[in-house]
Amino acid sequence: MAAPSYVTLGERMSAQPGRILNAVMRSQPYRSSHGLLRRAGVTGRGIVIAIPWLWLLLFFLIPFVIVLKISFSETQLAVPPYMPVLDWVDHQYLQVRLNMGNFLFLMKDPLYLDAFLSSLKVASLSTVLCLLIGYPMAYGIARSNTSWRHILLLLVILPFWTSFLVRVYAWMGLLRNNGVINNMLMSLGVIHEPIVMLQTDFAMYIGIVYSYLPFMILPLYSNLEKHDQTLIEAAVDLGSRPFRAFLQVTLPLSIPGVIAGALLVFIPAVGEFVIPRLLGGTDSLMIGRVLWDEFFLNRDWPVASAVAFCLLIILVLPIMVFQRYQMQEAGGGSKR
């Protein structure tokens, strides 16, 4: 028995778009234009890559160029509070005024150099602390049984589920004179006056190390987890005690992970400003804070932009090293 007429009509209609599409794709105008586009580099794959590329162009490269432009300008009481760099004069001259004064000012005023060096010092020390604390943790997780491993990794990542700012405030609550730690120690009779912990370098380091620790642990774990355990057995069999085997075999092979983790901590830590502001004292000078103050308190956009540009230049070298190690890790892998 034949199918009802509405069913066959439906089938015919649903087959139509397919047939039409086929007909279009087989037609000459489509084929020649498709070929043209492909030769010009516009392929499906090209379009997919173009999307993140355009995003980065729009939201990273262009803002960066704007900041660079502002750094070559001068302050003035206007909106925006800087003088134009490019000017159209007399309806025919394009005037370009590059004010190098901001950069000269940065080089002369010791405050900025001190701030840069202090930031580098704090970031380096934080990186070392993260390494000392994070390496044993990453090693422990990598050597644990599979059932424990997932739980441990989850515990490492769990803090990210809460807001970063809230965690920093939590530390304030812990370290205050009237905070949890001091109250507990006083009630136990260990101390009689609260230990001043907040608004010090000590608190700032705690905050930075605490916040950046997962960034050290995860790349280290990823590297250590891939190590071939028979290498350790071979070393032990050849007369090396377990700790020496660790130093001679595991440690050298984990260097790429150490570098990846170190850079992932160091690079953002240099520009860190929330933690120094909230937990650090007035004398813990970090470049991020200087930049913020320059921009918002002094309303000196050109100098602030110059500081930002210099910060980026300082970080270019570590970023390039990081890139190189990332590519080595992805392409290499001579561990197995």
Place this chain on the structure above:
Amino acid sequence: MAPTAATAAPKREPWKDREAAPYIRIDQVTKKFGAKGDEGFVAVNHVSLDIYRGEIFCLLGGSGCGKTTLLRMLAGFEEPTAGRVFIDGVDMAGVPPYERPVNMMFQSYALFPHMTVEQNVVFGLKQEGVPRTERALRVAEMLSIVKLNGYEKRKPHQLSGGQRQRVALARSLIKKPKLLLLDEPLGALDKKLREHTQFELVSIQEQLGVTFVVVTHDQEEAMTLASRIGVMNQGSIVQVGTPREIYEFPGTRFVADFIGNVNLFEGRIVEDEPDHVTIESPELSAPIYVSHGVSAPPDAVVWTAVRPEKMQLSRELPEGQYNRVSGTIREIAYMGDMSIYLVQLESGKTVRVTQPNIFRHADERLTRDEPVWVSWHESSAVVVTQ
């Protein structure tokens, strides 16, 4: 000192000397994994072995038979649940691997990827605190033994499989251990290289006088390398003997079947004399005559094992009234130097016969579906009772 093909084993046979003390003694060693009591998995079950100095002893068995666990207990990576291990008279209980006079060559070679060949080989000497000048000498000596001079500065990833193996060997021998353990040493090599390396290994062993214990699942490897083989099955040693003894005088069906290929005929002893037995088998049309005595209770079920190369194929009826059966050739596998024939007997059983390809031209050779007589000499069969 190049070995001849016939003497892969050392000429003396210390296990036959009643005065000789074993160099390695494994005494009732058991290893259980998992829960205590009866619930754990028994990997090694009350194994006892005596290995003599200068031997190449092969532990041969399939996957899961416990040979690797036994090896690891010799190395010190596992402690026996019960039993003791003695090396040169010293009880190894509680002795960690880095304190044992034992070195191991791993199946995957386990070369340190971040070190050069030289650094890999010298690693063991550095742990001992050997002075630098002596280290350099010994490394050079070792590299020339394994024929890798000139490769000192290379890293493992720049070497071929065979070269990596030689580095692993050099690294494990440089400390002149009392015992060298080899875990599937030839598994990763291709056939030609494997043959070449087999002879090289024996040569190096004879040169240095180190006792080897090799673990393998490859019988060919075992037969070529070993002075004695210990066949393992499910955690126990099933038979120990020289390659010839294991092959020609298997003690059980398992050993007969595991080593090489064998045709087994189940049957009952009909005539039991000290110098011969006659066996009736429902799988064969004529009785089997074996020219050696068998110790078995009367009317016991026994198996007669005849190796494929010991069987003859002929178009004409063979002489005598024993040890012959007719069948049809079902499959022929041409291997170049010999051919494997699968012959289906009247009883339905298939036997495997190998014949050297004596004739080059096709006319004389047997073909498929041809009726043929299979026969063997009265001394060619072995009777096993289990």
